């Protein structure tokens with residue numbers, strides 16, 4: 219059901235793209251910053267000379283091995299890489315224990331700040347005891363090496379402990395974002411055949427407790443047509459003290475299990491290619507993909523990138539990445555990267571505007587945060603709220619600012635630097651994906667002269683290019699598709715249980731090249747500009763959503779005959795979900811007046827929230843009589859995007875019935891159809 223011609227342009231207007239590519243501002247590093255920077259200009263050359271050896275050096279320096287590796291990269295099973303395969307190690311030991319052994323036990327690992335204002339600072343020594351206890355508690359519940367554990371939690375200290383406890387046992391975790399629905403959780407539990415779910419009674423969101431455990435109960439309850447759940451136990455963190463339904467024998471309180479557990483636990487020493495985690499992400503088809511990451515290569519790259527891209531000085535910096543652990547950014551740059559590097563970081567449970575719109579800046583002042591890593595959508599939201607809000611706080615501790623998740627427009631970049639960074643801090647715009655595991659393209663602070671809006675250059679040891687339809691590299695100034703041309707240590711090792719889909723999704727578009735799914739351009743200097751997805755994946759507030767998945771959710775509702783979903787440009791969230799639906803015959807006239815249309819829209823939005831989660835709710839649902847299709851029956855989303863973005867409809871000559879667009883546009887101008895949230 220996809221438009222056959224992926225456009226290499228972003229979904230937005232090309233006029234703004236032209237402006238973007240004529241961006242000439244450049245911000246060279248200050249001599250003071252460059253003099254103290256971790257990153258060194260010579261690394262690019264060093265890595266180019268012998269890429270595997272460059273990574274082997276990082277692996278030896280940044281990771282502690284139980285058994286040192288002697289093999290670096292084995293690409294003979296391409297596209298499944300093996301890095302450092304004969305080495306053994308443990309991820310939790312690397313993240314926690316070795317720092318304690320090195321005399322750093324008293325250093326704060328996490329400054330936790332709950333949304334209601336409760337706080338807790340936990341040192342590396344305390345974290346070690348908690349993780350060991352949790353690992354013993356999980357083992358007592360029968361979890362052993364190789365078992366999959368689903369984690370469905372708010373952002374709490376316990377969430378980090380839970381992930382590390384799994385890693386300590388060699389039991390791959392699969393974190394499911396707390397904003398996903400019971401149905402989404404159910405399919406992820408089933409796909410991974412998880413035996414344990416770790417959850418909480420609830421969490422705090424926008425000043426009120428919200429429940430989590432009921433979704434778990436629903437996700438593992440017997441359902442006709444489904445096979446029996448693989449889950450044997452549910453471990454429940456008490457956070458909000460809400461009443462929870464309890465299944466004796468199955469449900470266990472986290473605090474009780476930990477109290478009973480010993481503080482000594484011998485880590486499971488696993489091979490470098492042992493699975494560390496599975497993280498589900500939206501792809502171009504309806505079913506989310508379980509992206510599989512393994513241990514040695516992943517840890518090497520996240521430690522290297524965290525240290526060099528953010529210029530981390532663990533003795534003095536206070537680092538804060540605002541991502542939730544439900545996303546890959548939370549895995550690589552809240553949990554593994556910072557902890558491997560012995561960083562002190564802030565962990566904040568809530569939203570930026572609770573209880574007031576200065577909460578983030580207040581936290582930066584309070585903890586003297588020196589490195590901030592966040593998403594463009596958050597920056598644009600703060601821009602909207604006005605610069606007088608951050609202006610009320612002392613942000614002078616900040617020295618590096620990072621951006622991730624979507625293209626950052628130059629205006630937002632400049633605002634970030636001027637208002638938050640006092641026109642002084644380097645900004646690193648970091649391009650990467652769930653699949654890449656770690657940062658791939660980014661300026662290096664202290665080395666690169668930064669350009670607002672461009673992620674610029676592949677990191678040392680990373681090989682990327684922009685190619686045309688025939689896989690030829692485009693010349694400087696040209697546009698095409700972003701590809702990765704050499705294996706990298708943190709690359710995904712496949713899609714859980716579906717090797718064919720892995721090959722098909724990433725390696726079939728261009729022979730021997732990893733297809734990232736992003737459009738990109740090279741400017742006259744050869745710097746890379748990311749232009750957004752070229753497939754059916756949308757990016758809403760830096761979160762990946764699949765058009766097909768939302769379409770499947772919509773057509774699973776009784777009244778919907780057909781649905782097409784597009785990501786329309788949105789000033790704040792990057793893209794917004796807009797759905798076009800055809801109602802089934804007997805319901806067709808339910809949307810014929812404004813009230814009926816509003817009702818249909820609400821019903822369908824709630825349905826999507828139930829099927830996938832509130833984050834996937836379409837902003838707008840337009841009831842239409844027809845959808846624009848090519849003669850071979852493919853929906854032309856490009857034309858629907860034009861409609862959703864209020865543009866003149868583009869070339870419609872390949873439509874089977876060219877009058878369809880007139881019909882849709884006419885229908886949309888009727889006030890009943892276009893109800894916005």
Ligand code: PRX
Pocket residue numbers: 499546547621622623624625626647648649650651652653673734735736748749750751757760761762
């Ligand atoms: O389209 C790119 C966009 O986010 C996609 C990856 O999404 P996800 O796997 O959820 O990971 C997000 C956090 C790493 C990419 O294919 N993206 C991510 N970072 C950037 C970006 N687009 C432009 N610039 C970025 N810095």
